[in-house]
Amino acid sequence: MTDALPAECLDQLFRTARTHNELGGEVDDDTLRRLYDLLKWGPTSANQCPARFVFVKSQAAKDKLGPALDEGNYAKTMAAPVTVIVAYDLDFHEKLPVLFPHADARSWFAGDLEKRKVQAFRNGSLQGAYLLLAARALGLDTGPMSGFDNAKVDEAFFKGTRIKSNFLVNLGRGDKSKLFPRSPRLSFDEVARIE
Amino acid sequence: MTDALPAECLDQLFRTARTHNELGGEVDDDTLRRLYDLLKWGPTSANQCPARFVFVKSQAAKDKLGPALDEGNYAKTMAAPVTVIVAYDLDFHEKLPVLFPHADARSWFAGDLEKRKVQAFRNGSLQGAYLLLAARALGLDTGPMSGFDNAKVDEAFFKGTRIKSNFLVNLGRGDKSKLFPRSPRLSFDEVARIE
Numbered sequence: 001m002t003d004a005l006p007a008e009c010l011d012q013l014f015r016t017a018r019t020h021n022e023l024g025g026e027v028d029d030d031t032l033r034r035l036y037d038l039l040k041w042g043p044t045s046a047n048q049c050p051a052r053f054v055f056v057k058s059q060a061a062k063d064k065l066g067p068a069l070d071e072g073n074y075a076k077t078m079a080a081p082v083t084v085i086v087a088y089d090l091d092f093h094e095k096l097p098v099l100f101p102h103a104d105a106r107s108w109f110a111g112d113l114e115k116r117k118v119q120a121f122r123n124g125s126l127q128g129a130y131l132l133l134a135a136r137a138l139g140l141d142t143g144p145m146s147g148f149d150n151a152k153v154d155e156a157f158f159k160g161t162r163i164k165s166n167f168l169v170n171l172g173r174g175d176k177s178k179l180f181p182r183s184p185r186l187s188f189d190e191v192a193r194i195e
Numbered sequence: 196m197t198d199a200l201p202a203e204c205l206d207q208l209f210r211t212a213r214t215h216n217e218l219g220g221e222v223d224d225d226t227l228r229r230l231y232d233l234l235k236w237g238p239t240s241a242n243q244c245p246a247r248f249v250f251v252k253s254q255a256a257k258d259k260l261g262p263a264l265d266e267g268n269y270a271k272t273m274a275a276p277v278t279v280i281v282a283y284d285l286d287f288h289e290k291l292p293v294l295f296p297h298a299d300a301r302s303w304f305a306g307d308l309e310k311r312k313v314q315a316f317r318n319g320s321l322q323g324a325y326l327l328l329a330a331r332a333l334g335l336d337t338g339p340m341s342g343f344d345n346a347k348v349d350e351a352f353f354k355g356t357r358i359k360s361n362f363l364v365n366l367g368r369g370d371k372s373k374l375f376p377r378s379p380r381l382s383f384d385e386v387a388r389i390e
Contacts, residue, residue: 002207002334009204010332012197014236014325033383040380041209043327045341045362047378053387061390095385099378122341122361125317129324130209132238137205139197146240146317166317167240173197183242183294185235188228190290192248195256195352 013136018179020141023080023172027057027140032082035134042130044123046108047099050092051127052163054085068152073145073168080143080170085153086131088124090116090162124166132169141174208331213374215336218275218367222252222335227277230329237325239318241303242294245287246322247358249280263347268340268363275338275365280348281326283319285311285357319361327364336369 004010011017032055044050056065062078065085069077077083093109093116109116128144135142146167153165199205206212227250239245251260257273260280264272272278288304288311304311323339330337341362348360 002336004333005200005204005207009200010233012200013208013332014233014329017236019238029389032387032389036383036387038205038209041212042324043214043337043339045339049381049386051386055387055389058390064390095381099381101378119341121316122320125320126324126327129237129321130328132321133325133328134209137208138199141197142238144238144240146314183296186244186290186294188231191244191246192227192231192250194224194227194250195253195259 012139013133017136018141018174018176018182020143020170020172020174020179021076022178023076023141023143023170023174025081025173027081027171031138031140035131035138035140038134038137039127039130042127044126045119046096046105048092048096048119048123049099049127050088050120051124051131051166052087052089053131054087054157056083056085057081064156065153068149068156070147073147076143077145077168077170081172082170084131084169084171085157086124086128086166086169087158087163088120088166090120090164092116092120120164121166128166128169135169135171140171143170144168145170207334208328212331213336213369213371213377215338215365215367215369215374216271217373218271218336218338218365218369220276220368222276222366226333226335230326230333230335233329233332234322234325237322239321240314241291241300243287243291243314243318244294244322245283245315246319246361247282247284248326249282249352251278251280252276259351260348263344263351265342268342271338272340272363272365276367277365279326279364279366280352281319281323281361281364282353282358283315283361285315285359287311287315315359316361323361323364330364330366335366338365339363340365
């Protein structure tokens with residue numbers, strides 16, 4: 001039987017972790033690889049692993065991303081050490097012979113783009129959440145956003161593929177003194193029931 | 196500056212955690228409330244918090260769920276201490292006056308069901324992932340599944356609402372000796388790039 005993690009770990013992952021607008025510091029490439037080497041273990045249906053990631057760090061990459069951002073997300077994203085484009089590949093099934101070798105899982109999805117759209121969006125979003133919590137587990141602060149033009153990002157970063165952007169995540173070190181008060185959450189009884 | 200969590204915490208969350216088919220033990224209602232009180236803090240766009248949860252525990256609830264399950268998911272789900280129906284509410288915007296009090300966020304979504312479908316599916320899936328990792332953080336084992344008839348689950352559990360089922364999660368205590376070898380993951384360079 002496994003114990004619960006210590007209280008300070010639950011705080012770092014969930015209870016005191018916050019979404020940050022202003023992120024500074026440096027995030028080196030080794031940290032990005034460690035981040036992926038954690039999040040990759042999170043479960044997806046039939047081990048689809050549809051998520052794809054671009055880590056935007058250089059000025060050239062920021063210049064490609066900038067025009068796609070909503071005005072309110074522009075300055076903070078240009079200033080962040082890294083912005084992750086969390087995306088998903090609608091052709092994820094092509095890798096299932098490697099990822100799910102026990103059965104011909106590729107055939108479950110080949111020729112059914114509508115099914116793949118639902119599966120890739122669901123499981124790619126799960127993997128985006130694994131990235132957020134893996135980043136917090138590594139001591140990074142995060143700033144996820146969906147205020148941007150997906151079609152522009154896809155054109156700039158994924159042209160000629162079936163990879164589609166999902167959401168963005170700024171990564172770095174936040175400053176708790178600059179945070180606004182936390183927004184409320186719904187109570188258990190407002191969103192859940194035990195039957 | 197925040198440190199990375201200790202290695203054994205990273206193991207419990209990601210590196211040695213596994214999806215379990217056979218789950219036993221007991222999961223009391225207090226644990227389900229603690230689970231929600233962790234996962235609720237995970238970020239969603241504009242604090243939408245669209246996820247809704249039904250914790251299926253009783254025989255009567257299992258009897259409602261059973262006919263919707265794919266054959267391969269039936270026996271393990273009937274035997275699990277709890278099955279969570281992870282769902283999302285397409286009318287999540289009605290709660291934004293409480294959840295996002297700084298602006299009239301309700302008006303961003305009212306009258307645009309197609310936009311709400313994308314937002315609720317993305318952010319509700321993120322919250323499903325937060326549930327999976329919060330369960331592991333509490334020492335529970337998980338068995339997520341998407342092999343079921345969503346329309347049947349919606350009819351049985353969410354009739355008369357705009358709440359839609361997303362995926363299912365069995366919860367309990369697993370037995371590592373019964374696991375198959377772990378399926379592979381894609382390498383960093385196959386799914387990611389640093390620009």
